[in-house]
Amino acid sequence: MSSASSRALHVALAGCLGLLSTVALAQETFHHVPSAAASVANPYQGQADAISAGGKFYAANCASCHGGVGQGAGNIPALRQGPAQQATEGALFWFITKGDVKDGMPSWAALPEKERWQIVAYLKTLPTVKAPAAGASVVTGSSITTPPPTPPFTDFRYEAPGKSRKITVADLPAPYATGSAGNAPQMVSRPEGALPKAPPGFKVNLYAEGLDTPRVIRTAPNGDIFLAESGSGQIRVYRGMTADGKPAQTAVFAAHLDQPYGIAFYPVGPNPQWIYIGDTNAVLRFPYRNGDLQARGAAEHIADLPGGGHWTRDIAFSLDSKTMFVAVGSASNVDDPDTTSAEKGRANILAFNPDGSNRRRYAWGIRNPSGIAIDPKNGQLWTTVNERDGLGDNLVPDYITSVREDGFYGWPWWYMGGHQDPRHQGKHPELKDKVLTPDVLLQPHNASLQITFYEASHFPADYQGDLFAAEHGSWNKATRVGYEVIRIPRHHTGKASGEYEDFLTGFVLPNGQVWGRPVSLTTAPDGSLLVTDDGSNSVWRVDYVGQ
Known part of the structure; x- marks a missing residue:
């Protein structure tokens, strides 16, 4: 071999x-x-x-x-x-x-x-196997006693709705300033009565439950809600909303898929003809008309993609519907593509024609662009990225950024501008000055998975045009961080200045056990925010009810 x-x-x-x-x-x-x-x-x-x-x-x-x-x-x-x-x-x-x-x-x-x-x-x-072999019980009466983190870095104990944070490149420690932790979450059942915590004026209710690894959620042009259940390999659709904030109707749109994740409607606009699905190793599409609760035809294979590794394949279309963007994460933490064949063509955002032809690299050196989205105001592509692990508690920050065509974001040799990963010391010096610094640096290791733009008018006016992002939660930090939804304020400028706010918290118990892990978000027709949670296998609805 x-x-x-x-x-x-x-x-x-x-x-x-x-x-x-x-x-x-x-x-x-x-x-x-x-x-x-x-x-x-x-x-x-x-x-x-x-x-x-x-x-x-x-x-x-x-x-x-x-x-x-x-x-x-x-x-x-x-x-x-x-x-x-x-x-x-x-x-x-x-x-x-x-x-x-x-x-x-x-x-x-x-x-x-x-x-x-x-x-x-x-x-x-x-x-x-249809159900977990065993479940951990909730431990009460214990708490985390590690020292408080040094700002701007934080951990779950200090996450609170409305709290603003900003990390800059100047804040980054040297590699290995701390050890590299192994602190995977201990998942427990949601305690009775526990709900995510939102800022004042917002109310949270359980929208759907009993799902099988709910991941990406998207709103169709006609208002139906499409959800990728990656565990069961199916796409679910919800229609309408009851008085208590739950779907009025549900159906399975398509089944027998391979870890479906990304969902996109094509062409962009009020009357799509196709639904595109990012399977783990391919882009597929189903014929679709507004109101379809089941696929009206078999899946059409559009493009092959590398499978395994970071298996999430998100999809987005340019506003003119001429370009399909597909996110493909790395196969590893920090393997060198020069010497590791499995990394060839990965850690990129790819671009295609909608029929799958003309494959090209749009942006590169992006370890895991798990979520991509198009700004509906100006067509700018954005992504949220899981950066590398193993360099200590506070390296390397995950990030959210607008994406520059042919932009290089450093992985695996560099990070956050001209910082070289010591595991690749001396490699590719010619790339040092090409490394782009992202718009918003997030807490290292918090596993930022998905983003969405808020364009409804139901939330207060200062939320208009802001980004929301789902932080799945850390394993590589001594005291866990993430397990929340954050807001990226843009102050009606269309740009991000680097700060973010905690928005939806409370998925971690005081003892560090975890009952929920946010994954994806979408705006419902009534202006509320829907959030998938593959920790409790639920979907949450965040509504604004006023002060």
């Missing part, structure tokens, strides 16, 4: 303490797994008792990162489909045992060998 093909996806089963680097190339083994190890048979393969035990070990050690049914979350790859299911059980066992410290995957050799094999046996059943 060549060195290029032997570089495979980094998949962890047991308590992922860091971002895992993945490569979606069928039939490849895990990272440097020797062929002899990959060929070892699992002595517990297919045994019911072993699978049951493995499920318990998975719940205790793996589910907080990879999800209760292996659905993945944010930067963490899914295990219930894709390369994890293609790998041999021997390869999985070897990788669990050895780990990959560079990308944050620890060695789990301390687990008894039998338990590791049982976890592997359980992993192979994940495609058929």
Whole structure:
């Protein structure tokens, strides 16, 4: 096997303490797994008792990162489909045992060998598992006692609706000023009566629940709400709203998709003819007319995309409907595309003609542009980005920025202007002066996933034209941060000055346990804001009711 093909996806089963680097190339083994190890048979393969035990070990050690049914979350790859299911059980066992410290995957050799094999046996059943193997109970009476953070950096204890923050390049510490933490969230059920916290004058209610990994949410031109349920591979549609702020009607628009994420209507305007879907390895489109609750035809394949790794594929169209933008994140934390074939053509925002032709690179060096959106006022493309991990608590900031055509944003060699990543010391000096500094620096490691422009008139007037963003929450910070929705004020200028405000908080309990993780946002026809939450598998509605 060549060195290029032997570089495979980094998949962890047991308590992922860091971002895992993945490569979606069928039939490849895990990272440097020797062929002899990959060929070892699992002595517990297919045994019911072993699978049951493995499920318990998975719940205790793996589910907080990879999800209760292996659905993945944010930067963490899914295990219930894709390369994890293609790998041999021997390869999985070897990788669990050895780990990959560079990308944050620890060695789990301390687990008894039998338990590791049982976890592997359980992993192979994940495609058929319908509910988490176990759930953590809520712990009461405890709290986080680490020292307060040094502003402008923060953590969940100090997030509060309406609080304004601004991080500048001058605030950034040196690499490794602190250690690189492994602090994956412990997910718990939402405590009875718990609701997200919003600024004064806003009211929050539960819009929908019982979903399977709700991710991107979009409003159709006719007011219907489309939702990608990435876990179940389907697109759901909601219509109307009851007096208590819930959908009046729901239907499944399309099913049997592969981790659907991005949703876009084409052409732009009041009468779309297609709905485009960003599957993890392709762009698809369905014929559509306003009011369709089910796809009126089969999916048409528009373009191939690299799969695995950062699997989220967002889509947006230019205002003139001539250009389709597609976000493709990296396959790793910080692998060098010069030497890692799996990174070729990734960490980019791509541009296509709407029929999938004329593929080109629009902007590059963007580690994971998980969310993209077009400013409806002027057509400017914006993105929100998960930056790299492993350099300490306060490096490297995630960010939200307008995107410059052919702009270079640094990954993996540089960051935030001319700061070189020490893991690539001396590489590509010619790029140093080309690195663009983003418009808004966010808290490092908070996993900013999606953005939307607020153009309705229901919120107070100073919200008009502002950006909202969903912060999924950290794993690589000693005291967790994120797990909130933020607002980017633009003061009716169309530009961002660098500050942001906490808007929707309260998804983390005082003891650090997590019950909710915001993913995506859209404006409902009545001007309220809908927020998907794949921690509680819900959608929240934020309405303005006045002071």
